[in-house]
Amino acid sequence: xxxxxxxxxxxxxxxxxxxxxxxxxxxxxxxxxxFAHGEFIAWGAYLALGVASASGWLVAGAAIPIGPLSFGWxxxxxxxxxxxxxxxxALALDWALFARLRDKASSITVVMASFGAxxxxxxxxxxxxxxxxxxxxxxxxxxxxxxxxxxxxxxxxALVALTAILVISLNLVLSRTQIGRSMRAVSxxxxxxxxxxxxxDHVVRVTWLIGGALACASGVxxxxxxxxxxxxxFDMLLPLFAAAILGxxxxxxxxxxxxxxxxxxxxxxxxxxxxxxxxxxAFVLLIGILLIRPAGxxxxxx
Amino acid sequence: xxxxLAVTDLVAGYDPGVPIVNGASLTVAAGxxxxxxxxxxxxxxxxxxxxxxxxxxQSGSVFLGEEDITRLPAHRMVRHGLAxxxxxxxxxxxxxxxxxxxxxxxxxxxxxxxxxxxxxxxFFPDLARQRRLAAGRLSGGQRQMxxxxxxxxxxxxxxxxxxxxxxxxxxxxEGVFARLAEIRAHGVAIVLVEQNAxxxxxxxxxxLILVEGRERHEGRASELWGDPRVAELYLGGVRA
Ligand SMILES: Nc1ncnc2c1ncn2[C@@H]1O[C@H](COP(=O)(O)OP(=O)(O)OP(=O)(O)O)[C@@H](O)[C@H]1O
Ligand SMILES: [Mg+2]
Numbered sequence: 001x002x003x004x005x006x007x008x009x010x011x012x013x014x015x016x017x018x019x020x021x022x023x024x025x026x027x028x029x030x031x032x033x034x035f036a037h038g039e040f041i042a043w044g045a046y047l048a049l050g051v052a053s054a055s056g057w058l059v060a061g062a063a064i065p066i067g068p069l070s071f072g073w074x075x076x077x078x079x080x081x082x083x084x085x086x087x088x089x090a091l092a093l094d095w096a097l098f099a100r101l102r103d104k105a106s107s108i109t110v111v112m113a114s115f116g117a118x119x120x121x122x123x124x125x126x127x128x129x130x131x132x133x134x135x136x137x138x139x140x141x142x143x144x145x146x147x148x149x150x151x152x153x154x155x156x157x158a159l160v161a162l163t164a165i166l167v168i169s170l171n172l173v174l175s176r177t178q179i180g181r182s183m184r185a186v187s188x189x190x191x192x193x194x195x196x197x198x199x200x201d202h203v204v205r206v207t208w209l210i211g212g213a214l215a216c217a218s219g220v221x222x223x224x225x226x227x228x229x230x231x232x233x234f235d236m237l238l239p240l241f242a243a244a245i246l247g248x249x250x251x252x253x254x255x256x257x258x259x260x261x262x263x264x265x266x267x268x269x270x271x272x273x274x275x276x277x278x279x280x281x282a283f284v285l286l287i288g289i290l291l292i293r294p295a296g297x298x299x300x301x302x
Numbered sequence: 303x304x305x306x307l308a309v310t311d312l313v314a315g316y317d318p319g320v321p322i323v324n325g326a327s328l329t330v331a332a333g334x335x336x337x338x339x340x341x342x343x344x345x346x347x348x349x350x351x352x353x354x355x356x357x358x359x360q361s362g363s364v365f366l367g368e369e370d371i372t373r374l375p376a377h378r379m380v381r382h383g384l385a386x387x388x389x390x391x392x393x394x395x396x397x398x399x400x401x402x403x404x405x406x407x408x409x410x411x412x413x414x415x416x417x418x419x420x421x422x423x424x425f426f427p428d429l430a431r432q433r434r435l436a437a438g439r440l441s442g443g444q445r446q447m448x449x450x451x452x453x454x455x456x457x458x459x460x461x462x463x464x465x466x467x468x469x470x471x472x473x474x475x476e477g478v479f480a481r482l483a484e485i486r487a488h489g490v491a492i493v494l495v496e497q498n499a500x501x502x503x504x505x506x507x508x509x510l511i512l513v514e515g516r517e518r519h520e521g522r523a524s525e526l527w528g529d530p531r532v533a534e535l536y537l538g539g540v541r542a
Binding site for chain 2 (some may be wrong): 178181188189191194195196198
């Protein structure tokens with residue numbers, strides 16, 4: 001057996017991990033499972049597609065591939081613009097829906113509301129863009145041989161590097177900055193955070209911005225290596241939650257590790273028992289790990 | 303001179319129409335410790351939580367010097383100079399000691415933060431040695447010191463503490479209270495809610511006994527300690 005599954009798994013894992021970080025952040029700050037998070041991924045991809053197309057029309061050369069990559073600087077710009085836009089979308093959804101329910105309704109109500117929001121956002125995408133897949137680029141890429149039978153494209157390497165940059169930056173923000181400390185404080189004890197002078201509403205807003213922005217990055221990655229479809233985020237929902245729970249809900253490194261474990265397990269099962277078993281394999285692994293470590297890989301025991 | 307903290311006819315509770323604090327009044331001057339005593343469930347914690355903006359105030363007023371701070375959200379209270387150390391869970395156990403202090407220093411100007419934390423470390427040398435440790439791994443006494451240090455970071459005018467002696471050995475209680483006396487000497491007004499009446503009245507200037515959400519007795523600490531009515535009410539007639 002060759003090690004191709006490892007390369008495929010790491011790439012899938014990176015995409016799942018970025019999404020799972022958003023799920024875990026919202027959970028740890030707001031204490032609810034946001035089922036609309038998959039839609040941030042899809043909306044992020046479509047927003048980036050919109051900006052990339054616009055830049056292609058406005059500026060000649062924006063779509064010309066950079067070196068061995070399949071995309072031009074137009075997509076890089078699109079990602080930089082779509083990330084904050086997706087963050088704003090998450091913020092708008094919170095303002096329109098979750099914030100109104102948060103203090104009055106039980107948490108299951110908020111979770112069901114997120115289900116409804118997920119459906120509405122997804123159907124809106126289908127309405128606007130139809131369910132026909134779209135692509136950032138139709139360039140074909142020649143895979144690079146890395147040895148041990150592993151072949152990767154330049155895009156895939158760039159995306160794994162992007163994930164690393166995003167996760168390291170997020171970790172620095174959380175460990176070194178005042179807003180990061182405030183986020184950790186609110187996630188541990190919201191009432192005490194208030195007493196210590198933390199503006200919890202501000203922390204909540206920043207959390208949505210970060211979660212939305214990372215979801216967008218994940219969506220652009222999926223769009224680049226697979227395709228852009230209105231259901232692209234919804235189809236990621238189970239792996240996202242599997243990764244977040246596997247890593248220990250609330251833990252950022254856990255979410256990324258969980259994403260990698262789920263991604264590699266999926267790729268391994270696709271390479272051995274068949275692609276139709278990939279989801280099943282991820283869940284067998286999830287159950288197995290939770291039986292041994294109920295709080296997840298990085299979770300603190302309550 | 304106006305009081306550092308003046309609470310007048312405060313009514314507060316958790317559910318509308320069910321007041322737990324029922325018309326309590328309290329004043330504390332700068333450089334004074336006022337002990338709030340009373341039986342379990344009297345509403346002592348609710349009273350200071352309501353002052354600190356954690357529990358909803360139904361009526362009455364809270365003044366910090368000349369400023370009306372009634373019903374300000376808790377995170378704004380700190381900016382006005384009112385610091386509060388809750389009864390339990392008063393420190394972020396998952397954050398290092400230093401991150402706990404840095405977090406609280408967030409409302410200071412960025413240029414002032416490091417200097418203020420250095421000052422606090424001089425006041426609590428133990429914490430300086432443990433600055434990298436997760437606060438959850440501190441011993442009970444150090445944890446209480448860390449919670450007080452966290453509250454002091456903002457150089458408050460008024461410091462309110464809910465049972466800082468809970469769970470500590472008599473020796474550690476002595477240490478914590480000695481610190482409170484030093485803080486008072488810096489001109490801070492202190493509200494000290496306590497079960498431990500003997501220790502609290504020993505350092506307090508004045509005391510008040512809260513029963514069913516309002517003050518039943520009030521007076522100089524030394525007089526309260528000697529008052530047989532207080533002893534009967536508060537200690538069931540048996541004095542420790
Ligand atoms: N979060 C809460 N929600 C509803 N009721 C509460 C809450 N906290 C306290 N109470 C009620 O308020 C009353 C007063 O409680 P409080 O904690 O203020 O008393 P206390 O004087 O601090 O007592 P102790 O000496 O035991 O700390 C009690 O009857 C308690 O049941
Ligand atoms: Mg109490």
